[in-house]
Amino acid sequence: MKLNSIVTKLWLAITALVLMVIGITGLVHTDLMDKIYYQQQANQLISTGHRVADLARTEKNTAMLEAKLDAVSGVMDNNIMIINSNNGIHSSAGMGIESADMLPDLENPYHIPLTENDLEKLSKGETIIYRGRSEFFQTDVLSVAMPVKDATSGARIIMIHAPLKPLAGQLASFKIITFYTAVGGIILATILSLFFSRQVARPLLDMNRVALAMASGDFLRQVKVNTNDEVGLLANSLNTLSVQLQEKLAQLERLDRARREFVANVSHEIKTPLTIMQGFTEALLDNLATDEDERKSYLNNIAEEIKRLRRLVNDILDLNKIEEGRFDFVRDYVDLNSVSASVQQKFRALAEESGIELTFNIDKKTPPVYGSQDMIKQVYFNLIDNAIRHTPAGGKILVTAFPKADQVMVQVKDTGRGIPAEDLPMIWERFYKADKSRTRGQGGTGLGLAIVKRIIETHGGWISVESKPGTGTTFTFILPTGPRKTHR
Secondary structure, eight states, X not given: OOTTSHHHHHHHHHHHHHHXXXXXXXXXXXXXXXXXXXXXXXXXXXXXHHHHHHHHHHOOOHHHHHHHHHHHHHHHTSEEEEEETTSOEEEEESTTOOOOSOOOBTTBOSSSOOXXXXXXXXXXXXXXXXXXXXXXXXXXXXXXXXXXOOTTSSEEEEEEEEEHHHHHHHHHHHHHHHHHHHHHHHHHHHHHHHHHHHHHHHHHHHHHHHHHHHHTTOOOOOOOOOOSSHHHHHHHHHHHHHHHHHHXXXXXXXXXXXXXXXXXXXXXXXXXXXXXXXXXXXXXXXXXXXXXXXXXHHHHHHHHHHHHHHHHHHXXXXXXHHHTTOOOOOOEEEOHHHHHHHHXXXXXXXXXXXXXXXXXXXXXTOOOEEEOHHHHHHHHHHHHHHHHHTSOTTOEEEEEEEEETTEEEXXXXXXXXXXXXXXXXXXXXXXXXXXXXXXXXXXXXXXXXHHHHHHHHHTTOEEEEEEETTTEEEEEEEEESSOOOOOO
């Protein structure tokens, strides 16, 4: 075999390419594995910290608290420290360390160590994660320090330390497997590249030119296929890849635009409540409240904005889970009469307070629908809450349900303000609000209808809307009465 032949060059090129790709991939994979593994362990320590914080809030007996901490640290094979409001170590259990009433010394690393910057972050509610040598424990540790947000609790900071040696041992096993897999892949790729380079040397030049063009971003070029053998199939595959890359590139561009819009929308929704909370908090800190009633009013406003942010976060998480197919739920036959009665009970007081007549008319012959009772209730909640917020006092809301073939049709009809025709196609989008002038007290998170649509579609149904400004709005959705058959 000549050294300057195309076969030799192709074989060497493929071998070098495989070595380079596997080498870079191995380095990146090892680095990512290291970060992900330790982040997962840190998340586990943080989760344990939340449970310890709950114990510190609920367990008033010091001896019982220390016994529980000892049990938890024994199971997790780590050390747990509770720092009290006087910066003293109230309790410590695990890794052979039992301490009490010890003041943290920044020059003597009792725990992470904590720097002044770390203490400042903890006072702001942030969680500190540290990985490295601990002179106090005489070993390398993975540590987390997190504040206890409950001001009534005696505990101020929870610190959990886990020795790195057992964790590093597990990670080393993963790395060894990765290394041997990479070596085997390199050897196999070298042998196969020599064999296939002899078979595909000639047409590969053309494929190489097309591949280089694709690498530079030109996905329009195609390989001319002259044979129906494996080389011809490879050429067809390259042509198919070119088309798919064009489609994927367009899809990525759409996803990137959607991501930017999503980030902008979330930022906009979060900015206002944060500003309000900051304003009232600064007013309280500056003692601007003239009496106890005004102080409570400030705190109530802060609490309302916190609830709004929590609803926003929960809605975003639920929506993402549904869209990504990670929203696990148990399907069963759901009685809409029972669901309607429960929903009517919950909304009766709100409807009366708003001066709205809320009526449910469920056909007695309506069969059970097949799905998740909790998710169907959420559909009712979102649609009725939306109707109440957009219906003035003296208006009416009518909820009906009746059978239709092997499905059930449900309608939520109100006599509210209505939705302009140009806004109707957009109401299912995230954060879209047709009424731009409504106050914060009237507004939701802007995710309710998006969640409703995806829940209905997840159940194999569909939803539509009819509306006229000044007349009212009717939402109609269909739910199946039995499992949908999957066609393959």
